[in-house]
Every structure is written in structure tokens, then in C-alpha cells.
Amino acid sequence: QNARVLRLYAACKGKLSDDGCKVLAQRLHKNQALKNLRVSGISKKGCRALANGLKRNTTLRSIDFTASCSIGDIGGKALGEVLKMNKALTSMDLSSCSDIGDDDCKALGEGLKINGALTSLNLSRCSGIGNEGCKALAECLKINQ
Numbered sequence: 001q002n003a004r005v006l007r008l009y010a011a012c013k014g015k016l017s018d019d020g021c022k023v024l025a026q027r028l029h030k031n032q033a034l035k036n037l038r039v040s041g042i043s044k045k046g047c048r049a050l051a052n053g054l055k056r057n058t059t060l061r062s063i064d065f066t067a068s069c070s071i072g073d074i075g076g077k078a079l080g081e082v083l084k085m086n087k088a089l090t091s092m093d094l095s096s097c098s099d100i101g102d103d104d105c106k107a108l109g110e111g112l113k114i115n116g117a118l119t120s121l122n123l124s125r126c127s128g129i130g131n132e133g134c135k136a137l138a139e140c141l142k143i144n145q
Helices: 018-030 044-056 072-085 102-114 131-143
Strands: 009-011 036-040 062-066 091-093 120-122
Touching: 018 036, 018 044, 044 072, 072 102, 102 131
Parallel strands: 009 036, 036 062, 062 091, 091 120
Antiparallel strands: none
């Protein structure tokens, strides 16, 4: 195997359709080179499809959901499941997903209890997160060390 590692940065400008997310998820399953991915404008269904690809991906290190991603409860729960299975991701930026709420944080927290790889989770502009979501994340940090 070649000692050089190809580092790619993929950016999708504009809205990525649900079908586009499905195709991307299929490619992520077989991906051997892509390390960083930035997606924008994806929906709940698109996030769920993308999550299916991320569960089996072993090379992607960073995913950034930018610009008006509306992933909602479906996407948040799907990403929580990703964290239970994916041991490659070290960074997940959900700061542009303003519709993330307490239930999503609970799902993410459950995933983080098992995941030992993720070192960065950005939820900085997720205005739907209340006390319950913060508590859920704090609880998972007691376990995830």
C-alpha cells in the first residue's frame, strides 16, 4: 500500500438533495481516501441516508454540516447511532443545525457513551438545546473518557 495518504476536502455548495445524500452514503461505505466532508442544506431524510454510509465508513475523520442543515430528530437520532458504530470520526460539527434539540442530544449522548474516537462535537449555535439536552451530554462525558 502506498505510504502517501490522499487528503481530500469535499464541499457541496447549495442544497444536497435526499437522493444526493443516498449516493454519497453509498460512496462513503467504500471510501478509502476522503478524510473531511462538508455538506450543506441537507434534510432529515438526507441525514438519515448519510448516517447509513457513515456507520460503515472507516476513513472519514471530520464531517461538517454547514449552512441550513435541517436534520431534526430523525437526523440527530441517526447520528447518535453513527457514533455507536463509527470508530474513525474524530470531529463532528453540527453548529449550523439549529433544529437540534434535547432528544437529539440524548441520542448523541448515548452514542458518545460507546464512542471513544470523537474528540470534537460542535453544537454552538443549536438554539433548541435546553437543560435536558445539556444534562444528557454531561452524563455521557462521565463515561466517555
